[in-house]
Amino acid sequence: MKKRIIRIAAVIVLALTSQLSMAQTGNPNAKLAQKSTEVLDKMIKKTPSLQSYYNQSYGYAIFPKVTKGAMSIGGAGGKGVVYKNHEIVNAAKLRQLTVGFQFGGQQYSEVIFFQNEEAFEQFMNEKAKFNGQVSAVALKAGASADVSYSYGVAIFTQAIGGLMYEASIGVQCFLPTNQSASK
Numbered sequence: 001m002k003k004r005i006i007r008i009a010a011v012i013v014l015a016l017t018s019q020l021s022m023a024q025t026g027n028p029n030a031k032l033a034q035k036s037t038e039v040l041d042k043m044i045k046k047t048p049s050l051q052s053y054y055n056q057s058y059g060y061a062i063f064p065k066v067t068k069g070a071m072s073i074g075g076a077g078g079k080g081v082v083y084k085n086h087e088i089v090n091a092a093k094l095r096q097l098t099v100g101f102q103f104g105g106q107q108y109s110e111v112i113f114f115q116n117e118e119a120f121e122q123f124m125n126e127k128a129k130f131n132g133q134v135s136a137v138a139l140k141a142g143a144s145a146d147v148s149y150s151y152g153v154a155i156f157t158q159a160i161g162g163l164m165y166e167a168s169i170g171v172q173c174f175l176p177t178n179q180s181a182s183k
Contacts, residue, residue, distance in 0.1 A: 033088055036062035036081040039109045043158055050111075053154055057113040059084040059120040061174065063094050065160060066110055070102040074170070078110070082176060084120065091177045098170030106162030112155050112174075119152025124176050 040062050044050045054060070063080035076096035082089055094110070114120040147154060 032064070032079060032091070033081050035064040039064040039158075040111060043109065043111060043156065046158070047156075050156065053113040053156075058116050059089075059114045059123075061092055061112045061114075061123065063092075063110040065107055066094055066096075066157075067105075067107050068096065068162075068164065069105040070098060070164065070166065072099070072102065074098040074102050074166070076172075080110075082124070090124065093175040093177060094172065095175070096170060096172040098166070100167055100169055102164065102166040104162065104164035104166075106164040107160040108157045109160060110155065110157045112153060113149075115149040115152040115154070119149075122152075123174060 040054070040060075044054060059082065061080050061082045063078045066076050066078035068074060068076035074097070076094070076098075078094045080092050080094060082092050112123070114123060
């Protein structure tokens, strides 16, 4: 039984790794920028309190679709667009690795607001990594999103679909690509 579980876990990790590699290839384009705008608009419409983050942030990154899968070891990946002063400045990649009690797969959208220039520059220049110190708020229709920035960052997610059982710890990395997302 133990060997079977290890084989299944290995297949999931291999499948997820190949999916992450495929998701990270290719140049960002106008379609990704358009989808990012649509996702943010939809999130603000469902949770109007996000409008203040949008209005007051120094910058933000939008990942329209992040795909996550796990079986004890989990991973996630997606592509997004980075904005400063509400103008596209870059594209970015998201990668996540988690360990713990977890099983399933899901897709979600993620928006990261940067409170100030320091938080934004750290994201842009240092392959930012967020762990348990900075947690994401899962948005639900009509819910309030009145949370404080943590280390100059506020992260919001909204489920697209799937089912995930999870009690895990991990790290989420962001890799600016230094390419315009509107090309």
